[in-house]
Amino acid sequence: MNSEEEFYDAETGEKRTHLGLHSCSQRISGLKTLPSEMISRNNFSLWSILKKCIGMELSKIAMPVEFNEPLSFLQRISEYMEHTHLIHKACTLSDSVDRLQVVAAFAVSAVASQWERTGKPFNPLLGETYELVREDEGYRLISEQVSHHPPVSAFHAQSLKHEFEFHGSIYPKLKFWGKSVEAEPKGTMTLELLKHKDVFTWTNPVCCVHNIILGKLWLEQYGVVEIVNHSTGDKCVLNFKSCGMFGKELHKVEGYIQDVSKKKRCVIYGKWTECIYSVDPKVYEAYRKSGGDPKKTKQEHSSAGQDADEIPEVQETVTVIPGSVLLWRIKQRPSHSAQMYNFTSFAMTLNELESGMERLVAPTDSRLRPDIRAMENGDIDAASREKERLEEKQRAVRRERSKSEWSTRWFQLGTNPHTEAEDWLYTGGYFDRNYRECPNIY
Secondary structure, three states: OOOHHHHHHHHHHOOOOOOOOOOOOOOOOOOOOOOOOOOOOOOOOOHHHHOOOEOOEHHHOOOOHHHEEEEEHHHHHHHHHHHOHHHHHHHOOOOHHHHHHHHHHHHHHHHHOOOOOOOEEEOOOOOOEEEEEEOOOOEEEEEEEEEOOOOEEEEEEEEOOOOEEEEEEEEEEEEEOOOEEEEEEEOOEEEEEOOOOEEEEEOOOEEEEEOOOOOOOEEEEEEEEEEEEOOOOOEEEEEEOOOOOOOOOOOEEEEEEEOOOOOEEEEEEEEOOOEEEEEOHHHHHHHHHHOOOHHHOOOOOOHHHOOOOOOOOOOOOOOOOOOOEEEEEOOOOOOOHHHOOOOOOOHHHOOOOOOOHHHOOOOOEHHHOHHHHHHHOOOHHHHHHHHHHHHHHHHHHHHHOOOOOOOOOOEEEEEOOOOOOEEEEEOOOHHHOOOOOOOOOO
16 A cells, blocks of 8 residues: 555545435435425424433433434444445455554544534334345445343444455443533444454444534544454554644544554544545654644634534545545535435435335334334424334333343344454344344334
């Protein structure tokens, strides 16, 4: 890996238009927009609900549907796959450090879709599932809500050509701190590159939404993310920086890759909202000590100060160090994104349900949820009624089985063999299309 073009070719490859998902009916639609624009939240007060919840974990708090976005959290998880081309790229590289660089870029890209997404996804019902089949991108994914209290979502994605497997389980802990809501995504991501016998694990950064009570909502991600290759001992350490006193560090990601002998092999830098680069550590240190070239420094800005109605422009504000390699660049969102819950083009396809598809997906699939469908269609009253009905149905079923154990359908609790931590593991069989034992949750 010795030129920017090597990765930039892969980057330009991702700019092909994928406006519809490859559903199980094997068709791509021309979906470019949601059925209805985002509902207004101006007449609703979140403070009236949250003022008694400061410092509390919010998973048991019923939130008004007006503050949701028309996707289940299971569908939000599937957005990790938007930049699957990076996994394919890593599979082609012979050097383990080069592969880790691209996997690090994938780990960053997996949270990039959250930029400006201040709506809350619907809490999945126990037993809810979501499948995503993308033959054009060479993978399929299945996720299941395996626990209600605490809420745990498990997912498993696999290459259609047996090149990789990507899986994990997530327990999003939400806390309200007076002016902000913090989401800690407890759970481990595991990526296996089967040809190279590489196994990478990491945990996503903390996500925080600011100005919950007053002002413009804005979002940041922070925390240290360690990506470990359990097969080689290589490790990437990424620091998602908090915005700081004057917002100068907003969205920045900086880190490094070290090999098994703890020799620093490269420096990773950029922004999770824009792009990620790699550079030789000696070049990085020389550049840092010299103070850089002020003529090449581009003006930085803070997304926190943007008008909510403006479309996020992909304007690279990262100062590029000479000799750097571009690993990943974010896709530009569609022009109407701000009116569509700030969804990416990929996110806008996730509720797509083509004619006849409802007979092929599991009856527990998120696309069949009437409250999410009503909200997507702009009928907020129907969405609220259906949300309350489904929650009450779930409570009633839970009371009936108070003396019996809930049995998951597609995942089982076990031990991640690479981290030796408790994890939910896919048991297989979903795509055999045998759904007779699926619960009636809607």
